[in-house]
Amino acid sequence: MLVWSRPGRIVLWMLFALIFGVLFLAPLAVILLSSLADQWNGVLPRGLTTAHYADVARGAAWNSVKASLITGFAASALALVSGTWAALSLRLQGPALKRLLGLLFFIPSAVPSVSVGLGLLVAFSHPPLLLNGTIAIVMISHFVLISAFTFGNVSAGLARLSPDFEQVASSLGARPAYRLWHVTLPLLAPYLVAAFGLSFALSMGELGATVMVYPPGWVTLPVSIFSLTDRGDIFAGAALTMILVAATLILLLGLERVTKRATGA
């Protein structure tokens, strides 16, 4: 306890409440409120309605939810496999190559998403790799952007894993494949789940690369929300944003529960 006087603590807590309220709580509350707002010309909306949700549900929103979920799942799954594979096989390299490759696997997280989209457009607009205008290019762009996060999460998990587990397994006669499947991967499971959850959340909210590459008919949630608000339909945009937030949070909480149950923590 740094501040011993009660008034001093209360002043600090009020400062905290102010910053937290203005920066974090108000935006979330307002998005929720506006998604339910009937008409909003004054300080508070006139009344509450679920009409916006009904509207977006009738429109193309369901397709957006589907597009986002499928893209997120495919890109995260691919990123999980590739990131885990990369992190595991990087351990077999010499120190110099390990450093270099470790850096290279991280670089996609540093490049602006719009440039990733631009690069994919430039690279895959001509045969033989004509992907422009396909759903695949959206998934690839998401995969590229989240791959570094999965790689990073799994690498961090591996670094925390005591080498004793694998060595004892080997000494007891476990071949590399058996050891990987029965020891290394189960011990990494919490990190894999966390990596998948974070990837999924990032993919669900991805906008920069998607607006560069998305084909008509595969409009993800963020792109939908943008076109709604760009048209001035901000209430519908807010409703769709709440759907996005809810989907993301449900997924993250669900994964967290799965991890907790699996590790018995």
Add this chain to the structure above:
Amino acid sequence: MSEALAIGAPTVRKREPGRLWIVPPAALLALLFFYPLALIARQAFLDDSGVANVAEIIRVLNSRFFLNALVNTVTISVAATAGCLIVGLVLALILAFVPFPGSGFIARLIDTFIALPTFLVTLAFTFLYGSAGMLNSGLMEAFSLPLPPVDFLYSTWGVVLAEVTVYTPFILRPLLAAFSLVDRGQIETASVLGARPFRIVRQVILPAAVPAMIAGGSLCLLLTVNEFGIVLFIGAKGVITLPLLIYGKAIQESAYQVACIIAVVNIALSLGLFGLYRFAAGRLGA
């Protein structure tokens, strides 16, 4: 997956099939990321006939729209990072050293902002601070004003405020980790010796926070330079950043070469900041 028997084997082995396992993910990354990146550079420097295109590069780099976007990007990034550092430090100090019931839950709640789409905040700010938003309506009703008095949202500062909200968790997280390592006994000893809280913060806590702030700050710089959704959603005419300019040139004007030239500059800036972040995080031992 691995044929390598020796984890951390000291001597270089002659026959190591395990090393080849890296090839598939590396090839995937090369094809889907580095190859497109190289093509951006190629398209930026060479025209369609494969000749170096210096005149066009100079024209773009000297253009008003490019310089304007560059200045905007840097200004927003630096201002937002400074804001994140200040807000993050204040919140972290209170959460760590003047905790209240539920502060752990609040810290986790702020943490989940990392997982939320960045444009959410912008959208919310429209309802809060937009010309017809809650704040302006309230002020207009209260003081019978004819025009909305608060008009910062559609400016650089609107973007900065939104980015502070979105990226403060990236500072808060390493700061809380660093503060959890600060020896509580040190603080108690200092208090017993009569040091005032402000002095303890300056002499005991801040030195412990510096590495986390440098690492978190450089990460913030990187992320704010790359930020796209917030700027796009605010949609203010005067606030164009490099990512937005690339989007505009490529998608709205189909000027791919111009987009590529700007992208090269943007990527170079980002990679420089990435290097700074890695350096800072490496010094931290993170």
Add this chain to the structure above:
Amino acid sequence: MSAVTFTGNSVMDIDAAKVRGAGSNVYFDKVSVAYGTHVVLHPLTLDIAPGEILAMIGPSGSGKTTALRAVAGFVRPASGRIRIGATDVTDLPPYERGLGMVVQNYALFPHMRVEDNVAFGLRAQGADKPLIGERVKDALATVGMATFARRYPRELSGGQQQRVAIARALAVRPRVLLLDEPLSALDAQIRRNMVEEIARLHRSLPGLTILYVTHDQTEALTLADKIAIMRDGRVCSHGPTTELYRRPPNRFTAEFLGRANLLPVTVVEGAGPKGFATARHGDVVLTGAGRDERAGDKSLLCIRPQHLSLTADSEHTNRIVGTLREVHWQGELTHLVLDVGGTPVRVSATKLPTALPEPGARVPLFFAPTDTSLLPEDAGV
């Protein structure tokens, strides 16, 4: 397919070995290990006999763990060969060496129940279900953990986890059991019990060869048939435990294995037919167990603190006089520190004269020639 073949062989080998009551020996043939240019193990030649417990002890960084990891196959020798029984294992991966291993932090797989941990090695080698069930039961019973089979490792205490780790290593019926600082993570009381328990375990499995790496001399003295003392990547002495304690070949061994007083002496007459030499410390002529010293050699006379007595009896024919500096009473024992001609000499006494001398007093010390050993002056490795 090869896994099955290997399993069959190793299980049979070991069962046969158990019936005969003889395990495999471990032979280090000029094994050296280097990290880059830094040599951590200089060419080491050492034979661990079947059924023997060899304790490798030494300070940290002395190369003892490296030697164990070379047997396990986690460290590849820069030169030399390692043989287990008749097999040259130098080029074999760890999983084909037929070992059992226990490490300091147990490394029990946290996602498996105790029984699954113990069954791990057998399952990995593709053993039959009935055999696995039987072996798991046996192994858990051996370490007294049969009732904990359904628990998870996190539900066990440190000592219990260590027993499970030992059971896991025993379940595969290893040719050699490698114990790498197995008790270091336990607190003192449990450690003492576990040392006794491992000793009991070895009595029930006399054919099992054990390589035991530790920095704790008490564990080594209690358990080991033979001890190898490591220093700076080399074996600085190797021999039967009691022999090494009673007749340390060099200063490092004398001081690392138990406590030792080393009096600088000059040899007067080399060892005769009974093995005793005479040597002079200042004006005093002492008799001690000698080796190959010759008259005039500078030497050290090693006497353990508990062999020095403040009272004379018929055996104690040697007598030196020192100035008493410190007295530390510790209940069962009293430690005295004396200054004998500039050399500090420690005495651990169980019985003291009724009138304890004051610090500063001149005190005579008595000891028997059989409790001493001469060792060369510059014998530090």
